[in-house]
Amino acid sequence: MDDPLHRCGWRGMAGDPLYEAYHDTEWGAPEYDSRALWEKLVLDGFQAGLAWITILRKREAFRAAFDNFDPEEVARYGEAERARLMADPGIVRSNAKIDAAIASARIYLDMRERGEDFSAFCWSFVDGKPLQNGWSEVGQVPAQTPLAVEISKALKAKGYKFVGPVIVYAWMQATGLVNDHLTTCFRYEPVKAMAR
Template identity: 55%
Template sequence: MDTPLPEGLILHPDGCPRCWWAGQDPLYVAYHDTEWGVPEHDSRALYEKLILDGFQAGLSWITILKRREGFRAAFDGFRPEVIARYTEEDVARLMADTRIIRNRAKIVGTIAGAKAWLRIEESGPGFSRFLWEFCEGRPIQGHARSRAEILTETEVSKRMGKALKAEGFSFCGPTIIHAFMQAVGMVNDHLVGCHRHGPCAALAEA
């Protein structure tokens, strides 16, 4: 008799157990296997993911993932130095762009975040270091064995969110920030039985 998988794991046809949220959508499975939980240190890429997580608020991540290329095209490749110069004309253009989630507050927040990113890059420690210092420069290793053990926010995500808000970012509450930290590998929250937990843990030692 086969031993049942811990709650929160899904066994896929390829024989690999994965975190429940990856589901069966090939795009989501690929994201789970190649991006989520991999430590990201590029400042521009971190800005992009933070902004997209803000757009996700109230929605599912797969909704954003399916539109990610549209977002990238609409927002000039998420280059903060370009977005920081956006005008009301750009806001109007984006509000009419069906490739993205057309939410004015989030679009305006993206522009404000770009300006904050530039300030941190030019006169601070740099955006990547600014964020990674909250976890002392190393990924925090999670040890959850079931879905019920996965946290939705932490003291670290609360501190990071407050610091980002103080710098001028919006849509950076502790739950959004914790999801962001999981995605960019600041926290390794693949379940212990997931086939990606070990490889992501190893990346922390690289």
């Protein structure tokens, strides 16, 4: 029986229950929780050079390995935890990406200690409201935008790594700072309606 839902035409999604569920329930929905925004940024950093489905399939292993992305815990990681992560076959084992994740937890906490809420920081770039695009075909969706370049520069200025414009734009799409569901997708209007 054919699936009656018309989704964004991501390569490799059709018929993959995990990928379809992610698209149907999570991707593009506005995320306002600071910790959840940070987790997704870290995961998108691990995605660099890989397909998102690779990270999605490993997400629960990442959560287990990184103490459910509790920044307080991750910020305390030392050599023993780093060695444990590098030996964990359930995650992407990259020295640079693991170091960046640990450092980003420390930056996140430093921002908080200085009174800078991560969610407020992220959403300030779009004046607190998701940008609503109107793409009708996958080929129209950009890999990055001038705003993604601006956010990338702001994150890098704070010390974050693996936050280039392409990664940042993928993160913006995933966390709903921008609605890039195709206008023909069944999620476009519901996601649009989620804007605060």
